[in-house]
Each structure stands twice: as structure tokens, then as C-alpha cells.
Amino acid sequence: MMDSLYLTWQYVVFHKIKTLILVACVTLIATLPLALELLLRESEQQLLARAAATPLVLGAKGSTLELVMNSLYFSTETPETLSMATMHQVMTSNLALPIPLYVRFQARGFPIVGTTFDYFDFRGLRIAAGRPLTILGECVIGATVAERLRLKPGDSLISAPENLFDLAGAYPLKMQVVGVLQKAYTADDLAVFVDLHTTWVIAGLGHGHQELAHTTDTTVLLQRSDTSVTANAKLQLYTEVTADNVDTFHFHGDAATYPLTAVSAVPHDAKSATLLRGRYLARETPHHMVRPKDVVDRLLAEIFRIKNVLDAVVLVVSGATVLAIALIFALSLRLRQKEMTTIFQLGCRRRTIARLLASEMLIIACLSGALCTGVLVVLAHVDSDLVRLWMVR
Amino acid sequence: MIRMRALTFCYPNTDLRLHIPELTVAEAQKVAIIGPSSAGKTTLLQLIAGILTPQAGSVHVGNVHVNALSDARRRGFRITTIGFIFQDFALLDYLNVLDNILHPYRITGALRLRHDIRTRAAKLATEMGIGDKLQRRPEALSQGEKQRVAICRALLPYPKLILADEATGNLDPANKTRILELLCRTVEAHHATLVAVTHDYELFGYFDRVIDFRHFGSSVIS
Numbered sequence: 091m092m093d094s095l096y097l098t099w100q101y102v103v104f105h106k107i108k109t110l111i112l113v114a115c116v117t118l119i120a121t122l123p124l125a126l127e128l129l130l131r132e133s134e135q136q137l138l139a140r141a142a143a144t145p146l147v148l149g150a151k152g153s154t155l156e157l158v159m160n161s162l163y164f165s166t167e168t169p170e171t172l173s174m175a176t177m178h179q180v181m182t183s184n185l186a187l188p189i190p191l192y193v194r195f196q197a198r199g200f201p202i203v204g205t206t207f208d209y210f211d212f213r214g215l216r217i218a219a220g221r222p223l224t225i226l227g228e229c230v231i232g233a234t235v236a237e238r239l240r241l242k243p244g245d246s247l248i249s250a251p252e253n254l255f256d257l258a259g260a261y262p263l264k265m266q267v268v269g270v271l272q273k274a275y276t277a278d279d280l281a282v283f284v285d286l287h288t289t290w291v292i293a294g295l296g297h298g299h300q301e302l303a304h305t306t307d308t309t310v311l312l313q314r315s316d317t318s319v320t321a322n323a324k325l326q327l328y329t330e331v332t333a334d335n336v337d338t339f340h341f342h343g344d345a346a347t348y349p350l351t352a353v354s355a356v357p358h359d360a361k362s363a364t365l366l367r368g369r370y371l372a373r374e375t376p377h378h379m380v381r382p383k384d385v386v387d388r389l390l391a392e393i394f395r396i397k398n399v400l401d402a403v404v405l406v407v408s409g410a411t412v413l414a415i416a417l418i419f420a421l422s423l424r425l426r427q428k429e430m431t432t433i434f435q436l437g438c439r440r441r442t443i444a445r446l447l448a449s450e451m452l453i454i455a456c457l458s459g460a461l462c463t464g465v466l467v468v469l470a471h472v473d474s475d476l477v478r479l480w481m482v483r
Numbered sequence: 484m485i486r487m488r489a490l491t492f493c494y495p496n497t498d499l500r501l502h503i504p505e506l507t508v509a510e511a512q513k514v515a516i517i518g519p520s521s522a523g524k525t526t527l528l529q530l531i532a533g534i535l536t537p538q539a540g541s542v543h544v545g546n547v548h549v550n551a552l553s554d555a556r557r558r559g560f561r562i563t564t565i566g567f568i569f570q571d572f573a574l575l576d577y578l579n580v581l582d583n584i585l586h587p588y589r590i591t592g593a594l595r596l597r598h599d600i601r602t603r604a605a606k607l608a609t610e611m612g613i614g615d616k617l618q619r620r621p622e623a624l625s626q627g628e629k630q631r632v633a634i635c636r637a638l639l640p641y642p643k644l645i646l647a648d649e650a651t652g653n654l655d656p657a658n659k660t661r662i663l664e665l666l667c668r669t670v671e672a673h674h675a676t677l678v679a680v681t682h683d684y685e686l687f688g689y690f691d692r693v694i695d696f697r698h699f700g701s702s703v704i705s
Contacts, residue, residue, distance in 0.1 A: 093589035093596070097578070104577030432573040435534055437562025438590040439555060446590075 094442065098449040108422070109454065115415055116458035119408045121465050123401060128466065130397055132473040134390050137163075140276055141386035143213075145363060148172070148180060148188075148353040148370065148379050158385040161191050161352035163277045164201035168194045171349035172377055178346070183369070185362035186355040187212075192289040193351050196250045197265070200235045203281045204289030212356060215278055219243055220269030223285050226339055227331025229265040230283045233273040241267050246330075247282060249292050263292050264330035275474060290341065290348055291331075298328040298339035355379070423447065484510040484644060484676040485531055490540030492523075492530060501526055503540070506694070510643075513667060513677040515687055518696025524680040527696075528646045531678065532565050533557040544644060559593045566637030566675070568666075570649035572629040574621040574636075581617040584608060584635045594640055607635045611665060627658035634666055638673060645670055647679035651686065663689050 102109040140162050149157035150170035159165040180188040189212055192204035207222070209215075220243030223230055231241060241247060245267045265284060273279055290296050302319045305311065313320040328335045341348075357363035370379040423430075430443055469476075485508040493500040501523040508514050516524050529535040530542055533549040542549045544564060552560060574583045582589075584604045588596035608614045611631040613624075621629055630650060637645055650666065651659040667689050670677045679690070687693055 097586075097589055100582065101577045428573070429575060432569070432575075433586075433590050435529075435532070435567055435569075436587055436590065437558045437560075437565070437593075439558050442590050 094445045094449045095453070098446060098453055102450060102453050108418070109457075112415060112418060112454050113457045113461060115411050116454060117461045117465070119411050120458060120462045123404050123408075124462070124466055125469055126397065126400060126404070128469055128473055129477060130393065133393075133477040136276075136474065136477055137386045137390065138383070141382040144354060144382045145357055146186065146355040146366065146379050147382055148176065148355055148377055149351070151376055151378050154378070154380045154385050155389060157352055157380060158382045160193050161354060162382055164193050164203060164281050166196070166201070169351055171351055172353070173346060174348045174350060175346040176377060177350060177353045180353055180355055180366070183366065184358075185366045186357040189354040189356065190286055190350045191352045191354060192286055192293075192349065195252070195289060195292050197229075197247045197282050198239055198250070200232075200239075200280055200282050202229075202249055202289060202292065203283050204286040205283065206286060209283070209354070212354070213274070213276075213278055215274060216272045217269045218272040220267070222269055223283070224268070225331070225336060226285060226287055226291065227263065227265055227336070228268045228284070229288070230269040230271060231267055232271050232279040232281045232283075234279040235282060236270040241270070243268055243270065261292075261294065261327070262329060263288070266331075286350075287341070288331075291339065293349070295343065295348060296339060296341035298331065298335050300326045301338065419447075419451070422450075484508050484512070484545060485678070486541075486543040487530070488541050490530065490537045490542065492526060492535065492537045494526075499523055499526070501530075503527075508676060508678060508692075510676055511671075511674050512692060513670065513690045514679070515690040515693045516678065516680045516696065517682065517684070517687075517693060522696035524696055525648055528648055528678065528680060531644075532561050532567065532646055534561070559591065562587055562591045563593050563640060564643055566640065566642035566645045568630075568633050568637045568645065568647040568650040570652040572621070572633040572653075574629055574632055576621055579618050579620055580608065580613060580624070580632050581605070583621065583632050584639055586636060587640055600639070604635065604639055607639060608632075610669070611635055626654055627662060630654060630658075630662050631665065634662070634669065638669055638675075641673065643675055645675050645677045645679075647677065647681075649680050649682065651681065651683065659683065659686070 141158070144162055147157060147161050149161070150172045152170045156165075156167050157169045160167060160169050174190070177188045177190050180186055187208060189208045190204075190206060191209070193201055195202040203209075210222070217230065218233065220230070229247060231239075231247070236242065239247070247265050247267055249263045249265065251262050265282070265288065271278065271283075287296065291298075299321075300310075302311070302321055302325070310321050310324050311319065312322050328338065331339060355366060357366055367379045367381075369375075370377050433443065485506070487503050487506040489505075490503040491501070499521065516527065518524050526535060530537055531544065531549070533542070533552065536550050541551075544560075547560060547564075549557060549560065575586065578586065581601075581604060584607070585596060585601065588594045588600060605614065605617060608617055608631075611634060613628050613631050613635070616624065616628065621632070624632065630653070633650070637647075645666075647666070651663055654662060663686055667677070677690075
């Protein structure tokens with residue numbers, strides 16, 4: 091057997107290209123469904139773990155999937171907003187701790203999550219470097235954000251304008267990075283956390299500008315009365331919150347109407363959860379209270395249904411590839427016909443000839459197996475990162 | 484060494500009919516077989532080697548009745564007793580010279596590849612003037628060198644009988660003579676019997692005896 095393997099090894103080494111193509115084909119056939127399975131299992135685990143850790147999410151009626159994906163995994167699709175008044179209703183109900191979330195903006199490709207301190211306690215997030223948020227315009231970044239953008243406390247991060255050509259839209263705000271979170275291996279690693287008020291500043295609901303009450307610059311003023319001052323476009327709006335200008339920042343309108351994308355509700359107990367859910371069951375209410383786990387379960391059921399289709403496709407492709415490999419082997423056998431005739435004439439037994447051909451398949455199977463194992467081992471190490479990068483976000 | 488009696492062979496669906504009433508080749512004899520194309524010269528070699536089985540008659544090599552052996556035993560007998568040299572050398576392009584010479588040892592359990600066999604292969608290659616090319620692949624060899632490798636491969640298992648099927652057919656005249664001289668010298672040194680099919684009348688001088696297949700399907704003429 092060793093001699094057959096030796097001869098075959100020499101053969102496969104000599105015909106490198108053919109061997110590499112065969113190994114690549116077999117590896118692909120073996121790896122594809124296994125890798126898919128691995129990634130799906132990991133995504134299932136990640137999605138379920140975070141969903142299970144989030145008891146209830148309140149949002150404006152619309153897509154429950156969009157609401158859950160935005161509030162749990164900070165996806166870019168923004169659900170319909172609800173007001174701060176709705177959050178106060180949850181608070182006054184004494185049935186749950188409401189954690190407001192406003193996830194609409196981005197900074198260098200990472201979502202800006204406007205929330206309160208309760209969020210950090212609820213998710214068990216700890217500061218690895220720097221300090222927590224204290225004033226407007228500050229941000230605490232997830233570990234992966236710090237890693238990828240090479241940011242540390244003391245650096246700054248600018249929010250992305252929603253639309254470059256929309257003058258009435260959100261303006262970029264230069265935020266001070268004051269803290270970096272410990273790695274949590276969740277979507278929190280990929281987020282930029284700010285105080286809720288900071289997101290409202292980005293949204294244009296609040297701003298800071300040069301003092302107008304006592305200004306004598308007539309080129310800025312359009313109209314002055316006893317109760318109000320109207321300025322023109324020359325008025326300087328601050329794009330960064332500093333110690334010097336923080337006092338000039340103020341908000342317009344009724345705070346109760348300020349928008350949120352969701353309220354994560356942490357019920358005190360199961361009974362409170364049931365009662366709270368009951369309040370949002372009525373058809374006429376503009377909000378709905380969803381259990382993220384139910385939504386994620388439905389999503390996973392959908393994904394696994396899609397996976398069945400993918401499996402079928404992989405099966406068909408595998409079948410075609412196996413046929414192609416069989417054809418390659420058959421052609422290879424024809425090319426080796428002269429060699430086989432020679433060794434037959436020399437006195438080689440049929441069994442040995444069969445062994446020579448079988449060992450070629452064995453070597454290709456072993457090489458493919460090793461390659462497939464290598465790919466899967468590497469994938470098993472990075473699958474959680476890949477899932478977070480491709481599927482969760 | 485070789486004894487054929489009342490031998491009849493024909494391929495299905497062809498006109499070739501080989502009939503050999505009697506043919507004997509003595510031990511250590513060097514015999515040339517000549518004749519027109521398609522006369523059955525290669526078929527004769529294959530009958531001697533047991534690659535083909537006659538419809539009637541018998542083939543003896545030494546004391547062995549070749550066509551009475553089972554297929555498996557005939558193959559074992561062939562690889563240990565007969566050395567084959569082909570016109571197109573039949574070297575394996577993916578093996579180097581040394582591995583090509585050792586090839587018969589790697590394809591049968593009847594021959595054991597020991598360390599002394601490797602040494603002997605290298606020595607044989609040196610005798611044939613290709614000792615410095617053991618690690619080269621056939622593609623890097625000249626035609627003459629390739630045939631020397633083929634001769635080394637045929638001689639390595641100490642065969643009692645060498646069958647050469649137009650072994651010099653692909654060589655230029657200078658190489659032809661040199662290779663045949665080498666082959667004859669080595670065959671003599673190993674006390675082996677040589678049966679060679681050839682078209683070259685000028686090479687007859689190297690042989691002890693010439694068998695002429697002058698007519699299609701004719702009997703053997705000494």
C-alpha cells in the first residue's frame with residue numbers, strides 16, 4: 091500500500107494543477123454546507139441570547155422585526171418613532187423599568203445609540219478605559235469601535251450627516267470620546283453610546299449658538315422683541331459641545347414629544363410583564379409591546395426555511411460537482427491508459443492497478459479533508475465575529 | 484529457455500492468424516525476430532510473456548507452462564522472470580530516473596524493494612552511463628538516455644528472459660548501435676536470454692540467431 095501511495099503521491103505532485111482543482115472542488119463541496127451550518131448555529135445562538143436577555147421592547151406599530159433588530163442589534167433600518175411621553179407612561183405604570191433608545195444616527199459607520207445609564211446596568215456593560223458619560227456631547231464607545239477606529243478616551247468622533255444635501259437635516263456633531271467599554275461580544279461592541287439628549291442635538295431638536303440676548307451685531311439679527319430674538323443664517327451654531335459653550339445648548343418644543351425609536355422595558359416580575367403587555371394589545375393603540383425572543387424565533391424559523399432551500403441548492407451543485415469530478419477521473423484514467431497498459435504488461439496485478447487509482451482518490455480526499463477541517467477550525471474561531479459583522483448588524 | 488509447440492493464436496475479428504508448430508530458444512541466446520508489419524512479431528512476444536493466451540498449443544519459459552498458469556500467477560511470473568523493453572520506452576513522466584528503474588518493485592508484492600536493490604539500481608544506471616541523472620525526470624533526458632532507463636528497469640529484477648519490442652526503433656543510427664551494444668553486453672553479463680523484435684537488418688550481427696516472419700501468419704523459420 092505504501093508503494094501505491096508513494097507512486098500516487100508522485101503523480102499528484104507532478105500534476106499539481108489538476109490535483110489543486112480537484113482538491114478545491116471536493117473541499118468546496120464538503121465545506122460549504124458545514125460552514126453554513128456553523129454560521130447559522132452561531133447566529134442563532136447570538137440572536138437568541140440577546141433576545142432572551144431583553145424581556146420586552148415597546149415601539150410604534152409597524153414591523154416588529156425592524157423594531158427588534160434596531161433596538162437589540164442597532165440595525166440601520168429605523169422603525170417608526172414614539173415619544174418620550176410613551177416612555178413616561180411605562181415609568182408611571184410601576185410595572186417595569188423603561189430604558190429609552192434612540193438609534194437613528196451613525197458615526198463613521200457605527201450606530202450612535204442614545205440612551206440612559208440604565209442601559210449600561212441592564213446589559214452589564216463596564217468601562218475598560220476612561221469614564222462614563224457625564225455631559226452633553228460625550229460618547230462612550232464599544233470595544234470593537236475603539237479597535238477599528240483606533241480611538242481612545244480624549245479622541246473625538248463626528249456623527250455622520252443623514253443627508254449631505256438636506257440643509258434641514260441633522261448636522262454633524264463632534265463628540266468627545268470619554269470612555270471605552272469592555273468587550274461584551276455582542277452588538278454593544280459595535281456601538282457609540284451617547285446620552286439621549288446628544289442624539290436630539292444631532293437630530294436638530296436642540297442646539298447651541300452664540301449668545302443673542304445682548305448682541306449688538308445687526309448683521310446677525312433679523313428681529314428683536316421683548317420676548318424673542320430672530321437671527322439669520324449668519325448665526326454661528328456650535329458643532330461641538332465644549333465647557334465654554336455647553337450652557338448655550340438648549341432644546342425647543344415640548345420634551346414629551348421628543349422622539350425615541352424604542353423603549354426597552356424590564357418588568358419587575360412575570361406578572362408585571364403580562365400586565366404591561368396587556369396594555370398594548372388593543373387594536374387602536376399606536377404602540378406595540380413585543381417579546382424579542384418571539385420575533386427572533388420567527389426570524390430563525392424563516393432563516394432555517396431559507397437554509398433548507400440553500401441546502402437543496404448546495405446538494406444539486408454538489409451532485410453536479412461530483413459528476414464533474416467523476417468525469418475528470420474518467421478522463422484522467424483515459425490519459426493514464428498507456429501507463430496502465432505498461433504496468434499491466436510489466437506484470438502488475440489488477441488489484442494493484444485498482445489500488446493505484448483508489449490511492450489517488452484517497453490522497454485527494456485526505457487533502458480536501460485537511461483543508462476543509464482547517465477552514466472550519468478557522469471559521470469556528472471567527473464565526474462569532476463574522477456573524478456580528480454580517481448578520482447581526 | 485523458450486519452448487513453443489503447436490501454437491495457434493488469432494485475434495477476434497481480424498485476419499491475423501499465427502501458427503507456430505515449434506519454436507525453441509536456448510538459454511542465454513540472443514534472438515532477433517524480423518518480419519513485415521502486422522506479421523505478429525509483437526503478438527509472439529506477448530504470447531511468450533503470457534500477456535496473451537493462445538487458443539491452442541503451449542508456451543514454456545524455463546520449466547513453467549506459461550499459458551497453464553492462472554492470470555494472477557502469470558502476472559507474478561512475468562514481473563519476476565521477464566524484463567520488457569518497449570519501443571516508446573514507456574517511462575512514467577511523473578517519476579524520476581531512479582523511481583522509473585525501481586518501478587517494477589513498487590507495483591508488485593512478488594519483488595521486495597530492499598536497500599540493496601536501490602544500490603543495484605544506481606549501479607546499473609552507472610553501468611549504462613546515466614548514473615548522474617538519477618534524479619531527473621524523463622522529459623529532461625535524450626531518447627538514448629530514456630531507452631537506457633528502460634533497459635535498466637527491465638534488467639533490475641534479474642530476469643532470465645528479456646523481451647525487447649523494437650527497442651531501438653525510436654533511436655538515431657548512432658544511438659541504435661550504442662544501445663544495442665550496451666543491451667547485449669548487459670544481457671551477456673547477466674546470463675539472460677534476449678528475444679528482440681527489430682526491423683534493422685544491419686543489427687543482425689549482434690544476435691546469435693534470427694527468426695524471420697517473412698510471410699503473414701507463416702511458420703517460424705530459423
